[in-house]
Amino acid sequence: MTQTATLPLATLPLDGKTALVTGAARGLGAETARRLAAAGAAVVLTDVLTEAGEATAAAIGGAARFMTHDVTAEDDWRRVVNATIDATGGFDILVNNAGIEAVHAAADTTLETFERVMRVNATGVFLGLREASVAMRPGGRAGRGGSIVNLSSIAGLRGVPGLTAYCASKGAVRLMTKATALEFAALGYGIRVNSIHPGLIMTDMGKAALRNIVAAGLAEDERVVSQAFDARQPLGLGRPEDIAEAVLFLAGDASGWVTGAELSVDGGFAAG
16 A cells, blocks of 8 residues: 655644744734744844834744844844844744835925935845845855745835835835845855735834825825725735735745745735
């Protein structure tokens, strides 16, 4: 009789892997960290919001831990990556989630605001890509390849009034993803890189965006803005869980032949 090999029931998709999630104190990052931990990963949450981040890591429990981390600082990236490997023995997944938003008419956007958005959203992702690749590639401290998931936005695919700086930063994330995906494959690093493009989700950041669009004079009130997004997202508003599940797919071995992809998780916004 032929015997069929089966996986132990206790095996989870990310057992034995270590994930680092930036901007994980709250919102999409916190939900992503929870989902990756539930799938078996040892998860390191990072953020500039130390108190909230520590509370989120404590609530997740298990192997989850928090580190204070400014994604715009090179030294912080090196410290966090090395501390992650020291604490867990590996580094397999990076979720570049940290980001900020600024809603202003282009004529009212200061250079300081534009550069701050670009520094957090684009430079922060670049530094993460660079430092993760050094650690994950053959000969690196972790050295077994991995998966990098960059959080872009529908605003990285389409123009949105009032979001000039944000669109510029998230468009940069989209193309950095593709460039590094091709480069890392060509160099034999064993590192896949993909981007996720969320639609409007009612996190604190999403709610603030609605208020700020009104404040910028681009809509009469929040109800009008919400209705406009509803019309563009036929499946309605998203939940943080929707993004976390997409990250889980791209982080794990089920997406082993996927790199350089842009995954729109937006209720149909980009399809219209």
